[in-house]
Amino acid sequence: MIIDNNPVMMGQDEIIRLATELAEAVDNNWLVDGEKAAGYTYAHLVAMFFATGSMEDGNKLYNYCYDAAIRCGKSNIDKRLRDGQKIKVAFLPISAAEWPAERIYKMLRDDDRFLPVVVPVPIIGRTKEERGKTYSQTYKYFEENGYNVEHVYDPDTEEITGWEDIGGVPDVVIHVTPWYLDMVKNYQIINLPFSVLNVYISYGLTVGNSQTGRFDELCMYNKEFMNLCWRVYTETKTDYEEFIRYEALGGKNVRNSGYIKMDYFYDEHSYTEKDIRNMWGIPENRDANGYKKVIIAPHFSVGDTNVLSFSTFDKNMYFYIYLAKKYKDSISFVFKPHPNLRNGLVKHGYMKSIDEYEAYLDEFRRLPNARVQEEGSYLELFDTSDAMIDDSISFVGEYLYTGKPMLFLERPEQRFNELGKKIIDAHYKVKGTDYYGIDTFLEDVVLAGNDTRKAIRQRVYEEELDYAGINGIKASDYIYNDIANALLG
Structure with missing residues (x-):
């Protein structure tokens, strides 16, 4: 087909x-x-x-x-x-960059009562080139990292196979995006029979809102997708309370597990110099410890027609190239765009084609102190970084788990929900067009170490995001225990 x-x-x-x-x-x-x-x-x-x-x-x-x-x-x-049969569990990611469920996958894999599989699904409403690249990168990530993974899409012929070709419909489907209409129809939740129990694990924190102020109500907490799921695992107490407030089901299918992706930061990690050099652009003849490491993470929502309008990238894209050249001897940059940025730039006319976007990425790749990361896990990148410059929505909360400074780039159309309002002021902020302010952040906070908002970030983290401290358990353990106990007794 x-x-x-x-x-x-x-x-x-x-x-x-x-x-x-x-x-x-x-x-x-x-x-x-x-x-x-x-x-x-x-x-x-x-x-x-x-x-x-x-x-x-x-x-x-x-x-x-x-x-x-x-x-x-x-x-x-x-x-x-x-x-006496095993419970077949299928995970449906659309992007490796948005994959939150590594730990729960491994826990189910190690439990002989379950048979988990990952089925990367292509997205629709995109160009063939964009769809093929995202799918290929995503499938490659899971294959190279040892997952039990099914290949269901041929980017060259555009052929897609269905459940019947990969062993049949599973018993449980774990979704990692609520935007099911962006998925190829074969794997949309609406085409699953009632014999399947659906689970949702979020790929990001819900902190943004529309200018009408109703995005979080209509497109998240009472979205039809959420009201189909047997379980919705939410990241914060504030989120949980909003589900109870808005959801047609009154939150009866929601569990306040914490944010499973952020379990990573509750463990200690070590990195060799080779690891650092593989992630970050460090000139061969320079000491990796002599470079500060900064992530640049633009959102995709350029233009004025998005429901959520956060991105300032159309105003500063070439300034980032300038900064990387200016600080070639002191700062290493990783450009970490939202997976949909390439589509947003072309759709809204800021670039003529995907090829123009790729040429922009190549400018970064050619610099000795810069790298580009489009897909794959970014947790190691967060952990080894010193700071972030971004206008990406979920990262406003996620980066607080590192304890490191962020510069958030503002535009007038940005709006935040209740959780977002509580955490946005923990960060440094300047307008996305304030090139002097962006440069000053690098000079004063990153290089000079004058981090005046550190205590504020810690307070907000403890009050709003420290789910393991609140629940006394990591999110992956909470979710695994809840699924296993509810299904198996």
Whole structure:
């Protein structure tokens, strides 16, 4: 099958038809019959979510239907256990750069009751070139790092294979992005049968908001995707409280586990000089310890038409090249763009093509004190860095786990949700067009060490983000224990 590159929203007629079918099935108790239940997918539950959204007491009806669907998944798990079979678990990443679930994958892999597999999924609504590059980089990352990984997409022919070609539909799917309409249709949550239990582990902290102030409510805490999941593991107490406040399910499927990706920073790590040189651009004849190390991390949301407008990259992209040249003897830079930046620049006309973006990256790559990291884990990069310059949303919270200084680049359209408001003031801030302010951060904070906001960052971290300190357990342990205990008893 050739990939369909066009994202499709569910139409009104389809919503009515599918919601009616599900209501009939629930009323007649058909979902307790395995054969009859097999004809129902999460598209039916999405339709019911939309259909009940404007009803008086609609949440009660939706919850009733949701509970019936979840019972199908649990019944399937129970049957497999009675038959002595392993629980098949599939992870669906779209980008190695956004992969948060290494630790939980390994814990399930080491438990002989589970059979985990990673299925990298291509994204749609992109050019063939961008889709192919992201998919190839992502698949390569998992293959080279020893994961049990399935290859389902050919970037040259655009052929995509489905579940039936890789061993069948799993029992549990662990999603690491809520943006299911950006995924190829074969692997979207709405096409999974009710026999599957869906889990969501976030790839980033939710700190941004739209200018209307309702993004976090409509596109995160009460997004239809969240209301389909058996489990949603959230990163902070503030997030958990927002789910309870907004979600149609009232947060009953949400667990405040902490941010699994950040488990990395609760452990001690050591790096050889070879490790440092592999990550950072250090001239061969220079001492790696003689260079400060700064990450440049632009968001993708250039232009004025994004729901979340954070990126200032169109205003300062070439200033970064200038800085890398200016500090060639004292600072090593890694350019760490959001995976969607290349698409955003071309879509909004700031670059003519993907080739122009690649030429920009090559300018960085040619500098002796600079590197580019597009995909793969960035946790080691964070850990070995000295500072960050960014306008990327999730990193506002994530970088606080390092305890190191960040310069956040502002633009008038930026908005933050409740969590974001609590943590943004822990950072240094200048306008994205304030080249002098950016340079001063490097001179005064990074090189001279005048870090006046260190104590503020520590306080905010302890109050809002230190989930292991609050829960007494790492997020990966929390999630593994919760899944295993809930499914296996």
